[in-house]
Amino acid sequence: MRNWAIAAISLSGFMAMGAGKADDMLTRPIAPESAKRWLAPQPPVRLHGRTYLIGFGGLNVALIRTSAGLILIDGAVPQAVGDIEAKMRKLGFSVRQVKLILSTEPHFDHAGGIAALARDSGASVVASGPAAAVLRQGGGDPDDPQAAWLERFPAVTKLRVARDGEVIKLGDTAITAHATPGHTLGSMSWSWKSCEGKDCRTIVFAASLNPIAVEGWRFANPGHRRFVDAFRGSFARVKAMRCDMLIASHPLDGDAGRVARLMKARTPNPFIDPGACRRYAERAEAALGKKLAE
Ligand SMILES: [Zn+2]
Numbered sequence: 497m498r499n500w501a502i503a504a505i506s507l508s509g510f511m512a513m514g515a516g517k518a519d520d521m522l523t524r525p526i527a528p529e530s531a532k533r534w535l536a537p538q539p540p541v542r543l544h545g546r547t548y549l550i551g552f553g554g555l556n557v558a559l560i561r562t563s564a565g566l567i568l569i570d571g572a573v574p575q576a577v578g579d580i581e582a583k584m585r586k587l588g589f590s591v592r593q594v595k596l597i598l599s600t601e602p603h604f605d606h607a608g609g610i611a612a613l614a615r616d617s618g619a620s621v622v623a624s625g626p627a628a629a630v631l632r633q634g635g636g637d638p639d640d641p642q643a644a645w646l647e648r649f650p651a652v653t654k655l656r657v658a659r660d661g662e663v664i665k666l667g668d669t670a671i672t673a674h675a676t677p678g679h680t681l682g683s684m685s686w687s688w689k690s691c692e693g694k695d696c697r698t699i700v701f702a703a704s705l706n707p708i709a710v711e712g713w714r715f716a717n718p719g720h721r722r723f724v725d726a727f728r729g730s731f732a733r734v735k736a737m738r739c740d741m742l743i744a745s746h747p748l749d750g751d752a753g754r755v756a757r758l759m760k761a762r763t764p765n766p767f768i769d770p771g772a773c774r775r776y777a778e779r780a781e782a783a784l785g786k787k788l789a790e
Pocket residue numbers: 601603679704
């Protein structure tokens with residue numbers, strides 16, 4: 497009797513911890529103050545075909561349903577994982593159906609939640625070679641232009657490296673990896689074909705192209721040439737990409753309004769914009785030009 501009581505108490509303690517994630521290392525909040533604006537609430541929405549947005553006002557997370565399970569792109573910050581999984585349930589999915597998690601860059605705001613999402617789903621994580629090396633150690637790349645202010649995040653295991661141009665297949669869905677380095681040397685963008693009835697489009701989930709660095713770190717410094725060269729190559733690639741719909745890793749101005757419109761009416765789909773990738777690259781190119789001129 498007494499043993500049963502003890503077992504019941506420890507079991508309820510364990511369950512309380514699980515339910516509240518009170519002591520879950522992998523979902524412990526990172527930079528909660530700055531994360532608040534990234535985590536502006538956004539309802540889950542079907543973007544096009546079998547592609548859904550399940551992220552936030554300031555951080556995109558995409559979900560793609562294939563014939564062999566789900567693909568997730570990016571994982572936001574660790575404290576957002578509970579919400580991301582709740583959005584999956586709201587759409588009728590379970591995190592256990594996620595088979596692959598694709599990563600755009602190894603910074604805590606996009607990759608902080610990946611370790612928890614990979615644990616909860618059992619999924620493999622796919623990233624570029626340079627990004628995989630940083631994800632494996634939970635950040636801390638000393639060469640990163642933002643190194644001094646970047647937070648560490650839960651290390652990602654079970655990684656699979658994707659080469660530039662590689663096609664990642666799951667069931668009936670094929671996603672192409674596009675190396676778009678600059679913001680980080682491992683940044684990777686992803687594209688796939690989506691059909692909604694007869695309307696087929698190419699969707700691009702673009703990594704950040706923001707040329708941002710800590711104070712005193714100059715892109716014009718000859719020692720940082722590889723970042724500038726990487727950016728220039730990425731701008732050219734993104735401009736030339738087949739791209740009917742753009743999901744940027746941080747939502748673009750106007751995306752909140754587009755989500756609201758899409759929830760009211762599916763046609764015309766406000767995210768269909770074949771010039772979006774070009775403008776996205778042009779804006780980043782102008783920002784880098786300004787940095788170099790300073
Ligand atoms: Zn970043």
